[in-house]
Amino acid sequence: MSHTEPLGNFKSEDAPHYDDVLQCMRCGFCLPTCPTYALTGRERSSPRGRVALARAVAEKKLEFTPAIKEEAFFCLDCRACTSACPSGVRAGEVMEVCRSQAHAFYPLGKMGKAFREFILQKMVPSPDLLETSMLPTRLYQRLGIQWLVRHLKVLKLGPEWMEKAEGMLPRLEKPLRPQLPLLTPARGEKRGKVGFFLGCVMTLMYPNVSRNTVRVLSHQGFEVVTPRETKCCGAPHLSEGDRETARQLALFNLDLFLAQDVDYIVTDCAGCGAALKEYEELLEERAEHDRLARFRSKIRDVSEFLMEVGLRTEGLQEITASVTYHEPCHLCHAQGISAQPRRIIRQIPGVELREMAEASWCCGSAATWGLKYAEDSRKVLDRKLENVKASGAEILVTANPGCQLQLAWGVREASLPQDVLHLMELLGRALPPD
Amino acid sequence: MISSTAIAHLKEKLGDANVLHEKEDLLTLGYDSTPGVHHLPEVVVYPTSSEQVVAAMEIAEREGLPLTPRGSGTGLSGGSVPVKGGMVLCLTRMNRILEIDEENLTATAEAGVITLDLFNAVAAKGLFYPPDPGSQKISTLGGNVAENAGGLRGLKYGVTRDYVMALKGVLADRSLIATGGKSVKDVAGYGFKDLLVGSEGTLGIITEITVKLIPPPQDKRTILAYFDDVRTAGEAVSRIIAAKIIPSTMEIMDRAVINCVEDYVKIGLPRQMAALLLIEVDGHPAPVAEEAAGVRKILEEVKAAEIHVARDAEHAAGLAAARRTALSALARVSPTTLLEDATVPRSRLAETFGEIERLREKYQLKVGTFGHAGDGNLHPTVLCDERDHDEMARAHAFYNELYEQVLAWGGTVSGEHGIGLAKKEYLARQIGPGGVQVMKRIKQTFDPQGLLNPGKIFDEGDPCTKAHVEEGFRVSH
Ligand SMILES: Cc1cc2nc3c(=O)[nH]c(=O)nc-3n(C[C@H](O)[C@H](O)[C@H](O)COP(=O)(O)OP(=O)(O)OC[C@H]3O[C@@H](n4cnc5c(N)ncnc54)[C@H](O)[C@@H]3O)c2cc1C
Ligand code: SF4
Ligand code: SF4
Numbered sequence: 001m002s003h004t005e006p007l008g009n010f011k012s013e014d015a016p017h018y019d020d021v022l023q024c025m026r027c028g029f030c031l032p033t034c035p036t037y038a039l040t041g042r043e044r045s046s047p048r049g050r051v052a053l054a055r056a057v058a059e060k061k062l063e064f065t066p067a068i069k070e071e072a073f074f075c076l077d078c079r080a081c082t083s084a085c086p087s088g089v090r091a092g093e094v095m096e097v098c099r100s101q102a103h104a105f106y107p108l109g110k111m112g113k114a115f116r117e118f119i120l121q122k123m124v125p126s127p128d129l130l131e132t133s134m135l136p137t138r139l140y141q142r143l144g145i146q147w148l149v150r151h152l153k154v155l156k157l158g159p160e161w162m163e164k165a166e167g168m169l170p171r172l173e174k175p176l177r178p179q180l181p182l183l184t185p186a187r188g189e190k191r192g193k194v195g196f197f198l199g200c201v202m203t204l205m206y207p208n209v210s211r212n213t214v215r216v217l218s219h220q221g222f223e224v225v226t227p228r229e230t231k232c233c234g235a236p237h238l239s240e241g242d243r244e245t246a247r248q249l250a251l252f253n254l255d256l257f258l259a260q261d262v263d264y265i266v267t268d269c270a271g272c273g274a275a276l277k278e279y280e281e282l283l284e285e286r287a288e289h290d291r292l293a294r295f296r297s298k299i300r301d302v303s304e305f306l307m308e309v310g311l312r313t314e315g316l317q318e319i320t321a322s323v324t325y326h327e328p329c330h331l332c333h334a335q336g337i338s339a340q341p342r343r344i345i346r347q348i349p350g351v352e353l354r355e356m357a358e359a360s361w362c363c364g365s366a367a368t369w370g371l372k373y374a375e376d377s378r379k380v381l382d383r384k385l386e387n388v389k390a391s392g393a394e395i396l397v398t399a400n401p402g403c404q405l406q407l408a409w410g411v412r413e414a415s416l417p418q419d420v421l422h423l424m425e426l427l428g429r430a431l432p433p434d
Numbered sequence: 435m436i437s438s439t440a441i442a443h444l445k446e447k448l449g450d451a452n453v454l455h456e457k458e459d460l461l462t463l464g465y466d467s468t469p470g471v472h473h474l475p476e477v478v479v480y481p482t483s484s485e486q487v488v489a490a491m492e493i494a495e496r497e498g499l500p501l502t503p504r505g506s507g508t509g510l511s512g513g514s515v516p517v518k519g520g521m522v523l524c525l526t527r528m529n530r531i532l533e534i535d536e537e538n539l540t541a542t543a544e545a546g547v548i549t550l551d552l553f554n555a556v557a558a559k560g561l562f563y564p565p566d567p568g569s570q571k572i573s574t575l576g577g578n579v580a581e582n583a584g585g586l587r588g589l590k591y592g593v594t595r596d597y598v599m600a601l602k603g604v605l606a607d608r609s610l611i612a613t614g615g616k617s618v619k620d621v622a623g624y625g626f627k628d629l630l631v632g633s634e635g636t637l638g639i640i641t642e643i644t645v646k647l648i649p650p651p652q653d654k655r656t657i658l659a660y661f662d663d664v665r666t667a668g669e670a671v672s673r674i675i676a677a678k679i680i681p682s683t684m685e686i687m688d689r690a691v692i693n694c695v696e697d698y699v700k701i702g703l704p705r706q707m708a709a710l711l712l713i714e715v716d717g718h719p720a721p722v723a724e725e726a727a728g729v730r731k732i733l734e735e736v737k738a739a740e741i742h743v744a745r746d747a748e749h750a751a752g753l754a755a756a757r758r759t760a761l762s763a764l765a766r767v768s769p770t771t772l773l774e775d776a777t778v779p780r781s782r783l784a785e786t787f788g789e790i791e792r793l794r795e796k797y798q799l800k801v802g803t804f805g806h807a808g809d810g811n812l813h814p815t816v817l818c819d820e821r822d823h824d825e826m827a828r829a830h831a832f833y834n835e836l837y838e839q840v841l842a843w844g845g846t847v848s849g850e851h852g853i854g855l856a857k858k859e860y861l862a863r864q865i866g867p868g869g870v871q872v873m874k875r876i877k878q879t880f881d882p883q884g885l886l887n888p889g890k891i892f893d894e895g896d897p898c899t900k901a902h903v904e905e906g907f908r909v910s911h
Contacts, residue, residue, distance in 0.1 A: 025765035026467045028508045028572040032548070041480070041527060042459065043507075049462035056461050067458040086698045087765035 008058040011104040014243050016094045021055040024048065024089045030081035035362045035380050036074055044071060047081035047091035054094050064098075064105045072098035074373070076366040077239060079333035083360075099241030120242050124200065124232050125249055131175045131204070168409040169205070176207035177228065184214050184224040191221035191309060195262035195298075197253075197276065199269035200232050201401040209401070212428030213268040213302055219431050220312055225260055234282070235275040239367040247286060250279045254287060254295050265298045266305050268424050270400035271367075273301040274334035301331060303399060303423060307340040311347050316430040318350035323426065324393035324418075325353065326384065326407060327360040328400030341399055341423050348430045356391040358383070363398075365406035381410045389416060399423045436476040436521075440497045444479055447489040452480040452527065463522050466507040466514045467569075468856055469770050470820060473515055475502070475522040482527050484641045487604045491639075491885075494521045495608075500888045503635040505546065505577030508569040510773060511854030513581065513634045517889040523639060525576050531555050532642070538616045540599060542644040545576030552645075562650035564591035567850070568758040576640045582632035584850035586754060589808035590682040590716075593850065595631045602642035603630065606881035616644065629876070634852050635887040637880040651682070651716035655726040656744035656753060659733045660707040664688050664791070664803070667709040668784030670736045671807045674713075675780050679728050683714035684808030685757050690817075691804045694763040699756045707739060711807065712757055714750070760804040761815065768800065768817040772829055775857075776840045777849035780810040789839050790814050796835075797828040811849035837863070853891045861892065 007015040030047035031037055037046035044053060050071055056062035075095040082090045108116060177198060186193075194217060202210045217224045231253060234246035253276070257265050267273045276299045280292045300308065323345055332338045338360065345353045364370055364380030371377075384407070388396055396411065396418040398404055408420040436455070444453045454463070460474045476499060481487045494501045500520035507514050516522050528544035534556055535541070541556050541563065549570040553563050566585035567573055573583065579601070584593040600614035614620060614627040630637055661667040667686055674681065687695065687710045696703040703710065711733075715725040726743075733741050744750035765771045778786050787803070790812075794801045805812035814836065816829040837847055837860050847853075847860035862870050870892050877884075877894075884894055 019769065022769040023765060025469065025762060025771050026465055026507070027762040027765075028467065028506055028569065029759070029762055031506065031572050042454070043462040044458050046462075052462050052465065053458060062457065062461060065458065067456060071458070086695075086759035086762035088698070 008060045009063055010057055010101055011064075013104065014097055014100045016054050016058065016097050018058050020090065020094060021051050021058055023087055024051040024055075024085075024091075025087055026052070027087070029086060030084045030089075030091065033080040033084040035076055035078060035080070035364070036376075039376050039379060045074060047085070047089070050075060050095055051089060051091050054098060064101055066106070068098065069102040069106060071095065072102050072241075073369075076329070076362055076364075076369050078329035078362040078366060080329065080360070080362065083333045083336075096238055096241075097243075099239070100243045101241075103241045116240070116242075120237055120240060121245050124236055125245065127177055127200075127203075127229075127231065131177065167413070168405050170405070170408065172205065173207050176203040176210050177230075179207070180210075180214060180226045182226060182228065184218045184226070186221050186223045187219050188221050188312075190223065192263045193223040193225065193261065194305070195257055195260045195265040196224050196226045197233070197257070197265055197267040197269075197272055198226060198230055199267065199272040199401065200236075201271075201405075202269050206401050206404065206422065209404075209422040209425055210268055212422075213266075213424040215431060215434065216302070216306075216424055216427050217266065220306065220309070225262055227256055227260060229256055231256075233269075233272040233275040235271045236367060238275065238282075243282070246275075247282060250275075250282055251286060254279060254283070254291065257298075258291060258295055262298070264300050264305060265295075266300050266302050268302045268399070268422065270301060270328040270331035270335070271402060273299065274330040277335060301335060301337055301340075301399070303331075303340040303344055304335070304337050307343055311344060313347055313349070315432050316347075316349055317432060319348055319426070319430055320350045321395050322352045322354050322393040323395045323397050324356045324388060324391040325359060325423075326356070326363060326388070326396060326398040326403060328398055328403045329360075329362050329366070331399055332360045341397075344423060344427060345397065348427060351426075354391045354393040356387040356393070358387055361387075363403050363406050363410075365402040367402060370402075370406055377406075381406060385410050385414055385416065388418060394418065395426065396420045397423050397426050436497055436499065440493055441477065443493050444477065444490060447493070448479055448481060448486050452482065452486075454478045454480075463504070463507075463524065464516060466504075466509040466512060468510055468512040468515065468854070469772055471512045471515045471517075471855055473517050474519065475516040476519050478522045478524055480524050480527040484602065484604060484610055487523065487639050487641060488608050488610070490521065490523060491604065491606075491608050495883075495885065501885050502887050503576070503580070503639050505574030505580070506548070506569075506572045508573045509577065509581060509854065510775070510851040511581075511634075511848070511856040513852055513854040513887070513890060514577075515855060517855060525574060525639075525641070528641060529574075534559055534561070534647075535616070536561070539647045540616050540644050541647055542600075542642065543575055544642055545574060545579075545640050547575050549573050549575060549578055556647055557650070560650070561647040563597065563645060563647055565594045565597055568761065570758075575643050575645075579631050579640055579643055580633060580635050581850065581852045584806065584809065584811065586683045586685055586757065586806065588806055588811075588850075589684055590680045595628065597645045598627065598631050598643060599646050600644035601627050601630055601640055603638045603640040605638045606883065606886050611638065614644070632852070634854060634890055636877055636890055637886065639886075651718075651722075653719040653722045654682075654714060654716040654747070654750070655722055656750035657711075657713045657715075657726065657729055657733070658742045658744065658753060659711045659713065659738040660704055660740040661709040661711070662707070662739050664709040664787045665784045666736050666738070667711050668787045668807070670711060670733055670738065671783050672781050673732045673736065674729055675808070677728060677732060679715070679725050681713050681725070681729065681808060682716045683712065683754070685712040685754075685805070686710070686807035686812075687712075687757065687760055687804040688802060690767070690800070690802030691760050691764060691815075694766050694802065695756050695760055697766055698759055698763045699752075701752060701756060703756070704740070711738075712753055714754075757804070760802075761813065764802050764815050764817060767802075768819055770818050770820040772816040772818060772833075773813050774815070774833055774836070775811070775813060775848045775851040776836060776845065777809065777811040777847075778840055778843050778845035780808070782843045782845070783807060783810060783812075785843075786810075786812060786840070789836060793832050793836055797832045799825070799828055799832055801832075806849070809849060810845070855890060858890075858892055
């Protein structure tokens with residue numbers, strides 16, 4: 001997906017491959033699946049249009065204009081178009097690469113750059129810093145200090161984001177990372193040893209989810225190794241167009257996890273899972289092929305993993321509730337995992353799965369997109385909430401922290417009755433008490 | 435360049451959001467699904483009513499801008515590509531379903547309604563709109579009418595023309611017209627509704643369409659047959675038709691297509707087979723059972739390698755959906771997919787496959803063939819690379835020779851995709867200079883100044899007042 005030779009009017013670093021854009025035969029199958037095309041009805045905000053723009057830049061028919069930058073960031077990177085495209089075109093990824101081009105063509109101002117560097121290159125890559133930086137947020141929640149609000153503003157987000165960012169934050173607990181044991185023993189008959197990749201948002205915002213994931217894995221007979229040093233998977237950096245920092249993080253995690261003696265590397269964050277599975281491409285020229293392939297072969301989303309090894313259902317307690325499932329884009333579109341979470345839900349005794357319409361339509365969160373384009377995000381979310389409502393289910397389950405934040409916020413705002421849970425929280429409820 | 439006052443006028447009449455003229459927008463509205471053709475318009479407008487269509491046309495005329503109507507741009511003959519620049523008039527924001535009349539069994543919709551949306555809306559009322567082009571999820575009704583689109587069910591149920599009962603639209607002189615109606619019988623005057631169907635945007639802008647609906651078939655059976663040889667599949671089709679069985683669908687895919695589709699859908703299509711036939715019979719339960727048995731018997735007689743019956747409705751729908759992706763999936767193989775629309779009398783089907791095979795070897799090309807076999811409508815598709823000029827020349831020679839043979843057999847150069855830009859030279863060969871002359875005279879009557887979609891179907895002496903072709907965007911088909 002990335003290229004070191006100059007291609008047309010792209011700058012040489014990280015340009016899309018020409019073959020990737022030529023692959024589009026412009027059939028339009030992707031149009032009805034694209035949330036931004038649904039918002040604007042404008043061809044250039046569609047996957048087909050975006051690929052055409054990239055192609056025009058590659059063919060020197062167009063400069064890398066501000067409008068292309070705008071499209072690159074307006075794209076949700078939800079990958080719905082990738083699932084829809086019979087020709088195998090990955091418009092979302094082409095746009096992801098264009099985001100780093102955007103920074104090359106239109107460098108940020110001094111302040112913006114300094115804060116961007118601080119957040120993306122210092123704070124997020126360092127788990128310790130990240131955790132301490134969240135401390136004031138917890139204070140803020142208790143004392144009402146607008147710390148986070150003011151600090152995030154320099155990322156140049158839209159004006160409406162503030163209220164939303166504030167409203168979205170769940171009540172924060174202590175970060176999970178320092179609490180998880182390095183090695184959680186298997187329960188019952190041991191079936192193997194897995195590494196657990198704990199995501200940043202999980203440890204900070206949803207410690208309860210990952211605590212449950214580890215409980216589930218252990219209950220299923222797996223010994224769980226959680227390396228303390230794990231760094232951010234790099235997804236936020238890719239999303240902001242900082243591919244270089246993403247590569248450094250990827251190299252670090254690659255070394256770290258290959259050094260563990262584990263059969264699988266499991267994660268409960270769809271965004272992390274997608275990023276980890278794409279290290280192979282990201283690090284194409286930076287790491288040996290067989291190490292990348294070995295790493296890739298071990299990565300599993302937790303639902304994928306549980307279905308592959310077979311869910312042990314004996315001892316699960318009954319939960320009488322109806323559940324509907326929202327598919328995170330980075331699970332269904334980026335990783336092709338769609339049936340597995342549903343199969344898990346169906347295997348929990350007492351649970352009734354009620355399909356909602358358009359389950360794989362984006363919820364409008366998409367990393368910082370939901371904050372930058374708050375109004376558009378709201379429209380995408382409303383479409384989702386209508387479908388949630390129509391399903392009549394009591395519990396709304398998803399499998400990605402970004403979706404969970406957005407949906408929980410949406411449900412609260414719309415005064416809907418649903419509980420919003422991560423799949424592992426739901427399954428955790430069915431486990432016998434520890 | 436279009437003047438800024440004209441842009442301002444357009445914005446005033448149509449609203450800011452419905453007038454686009456930034457380069458990035460022009461670039462992304464200068465193509466359809468036809469490979470190798472790309473031309474920039476000067477402005478793109480999205481009318482939301484017939485009145486706005488008229489207003490936009492008035493400004494276009496004043497500015498001397500040729501006018502190209504556009505639906506979703508899924509056309510395969512370059513119909514909505516603005517070869518002479520000017521204004522692209524995009525109908526996708528006229529997308530309301532206006533009425534479903536259960537007493538008269540009709541539906542009325544604006545031209546920009548997506549085909550599948552209409553199908554679903556009428557199905558929700560227990561009714562059936564049969565035309566189903568492979569692009570139904572994206573194409574517009576207006577585009578379907580303008581191309582007289584066919585589809586997977588064309589064999590038994592016919593094509594778009596067979597369902598259009600009334601049209602509303604705007605002619606080149608900006609008069610609003612309404613032709614046809616809800617009466618099942620109507621012979622008042624010339625049938626110029628039928629002239630507009632298939633007119634590829636050259637005779638008028640269609641804004642509203644009333645279609646006929648029918649009750650859905652009560653029963654349906656889907657049969658899948660695999661063959662060791664494509665020609666045997668062709669023979670099976672001819673024999674089924676000759677046995678006076680009319681399935682609703684009889685679709686074919688050859689090995690190259692099976693493999694590309696399987697790469698995408700992953701439903702276990704057998705990669706080693708030479709061809710696959712997807713056959714559907716529908717109607718009342720008793721004849722359906724009888725026809726299915728008849729089909730099966732013929733398949734056994736010609737020695738199909740394997741015969742399967744779809745497990746359930748969902749399985750059958752999945753197979754049809756897989757077939758619909760055939761063309762796009764072929765694009766996996768190579769950068770450029772050149773598709774044609776060769777159609778032969780059905781008795782010639784097996785021979786046509788033989789001919790495609792012979793020419794493929796002669797010109798050393800990668801070819802995948804699929805299509806509506808029951809209609810004799812095949813889409814031999816050359817998988818090539820537009821950067822390889824020698825290969826492109828061979829592809830051209832391949833089609834040339836193939837069409838020669840198709841015409842000799844009494845076939846046609848387009849079964850459903852229209853002539854547009856891509857097939858002008860072949861059309862002239864099929865209907866001769868006299869035929870082209872008649873068409874030009876009809877065009878002259880409707881559009882004396884040649885404003886509407888110039889450069890399509892046949893070459894005119896250039897009646898356009900203004901031509902604007904962006905440097906570097908050429909027809910290279
Ligand atoms: C994957 C794929 C599968 C396909 N399968 C089939 C198939 O099975 N059968 C088939 O027949 N075709 C098929 N097609 C071709 C294409 O989808 C049809 O021709 C379709 O009808 C075009 O509709 P559109 O809305 O995309 O129109 P466009 O491509 O935008 O326009 C097509 C033509 O109609 C004119 N036009 C559009 N709207 C109007 C209007 N309102 N008034 C006047 N003129 C108008 C345009 O000027 C142009 O000449 C397929 C295409 C693809 C990409
Ligand atoms: S990206 Fe894929 S689905 Fe979209 S137009 Fe191109 S080939 Fe078709
Ligand atoms: S990734 Fe999502 S938003 Fe971006 S082009 Fe594809 S479907 Fe549209």
